[in-house]
Amino acid sequence: MDTERADPSAPEPDIEDVFEELEELAELVDSPEEREQVIETMRTLRQSRSTRLVGRLRDTFDSRDVGEALVGSFIFGIPMIVEGGTLEVGAFIASRPFLLVATALVGLALTYGILHAANFERVADDQLFGVVPVRLVTIPLIAAVTGFGLMTIWGRVDWAEPLVATSQCLVTAVVMAVGASLGDVLPGT
Structure with a gap:
């Protein structure tokens, strides 16, 4: 897993990058329990991803x-x-x-x-x-x-x-x- 961005001009990571990292982690873990925990984390993340039509406000009105x-x-x-x-x-x-x-x-x-x-x-x-x-x-x-x-x-x-x-x-x-x-x-x- 790559935790640092090698190229500062590369785009910022997004949620899809998180899923890719979790999929890689699921393949690397040793036990079925650990793999299930990673899969459960991915499931939770998918459920929490909100595609709400309204509600994307930043911290300040600029x-x-x-x-x-x-x-x-x-x-x-x-x-x-x-x-x-x-x-x-x-x-x-x-x-x-x-x-x-x-x-x-x-x-x-x-x-x-x-x-x-x-x-x-x-x-x-x-x-x-x-x-x-x-x-x-x-x-x-x-x-x-x-x-x-x-x-x-x-x-x-x-x-x-x-x-x-x-x-x-x-x-x-x-x-x-x-x-x-x-x-x-x-x-x-």
Whole structure:
């Protein structure tokens, strides 16, 4: 078994390398009991290998996470920006304060739910002031800035009617927050 990497430019070992090493070990051990123990270890490792769709968070929220959130936000948001239905929905909820607030709360709840599925609260270094999770603040902020910015830059909203424009941007930002959350937590590397 090779415990040191001879070539520093070689790729980092992965789980398949561990299985290969365990298979070699199973052939080298002397007794059937030892061989069974190695095989049981491989079985346990296979069962523990999680191919979860959600839940691959690093220790801190860094520029890479911001990039992933931005890409997810953009991918989900572009259809919202170019479609006229977003403008209609925004105009509709602008005249109904309860629905406007409910839309914002649903967006936050969806964002929280996606991040919660990835156990974001377990990342100890990912806290503002030791209390507020960075992801829970940053991801909606990325979505809001992206949504409001693109809707404005691309002339999709008329700020002469600020409540309607804000509502239209909010509808876009809610969908973008879902995309940003998924962009952050889906396996990428």
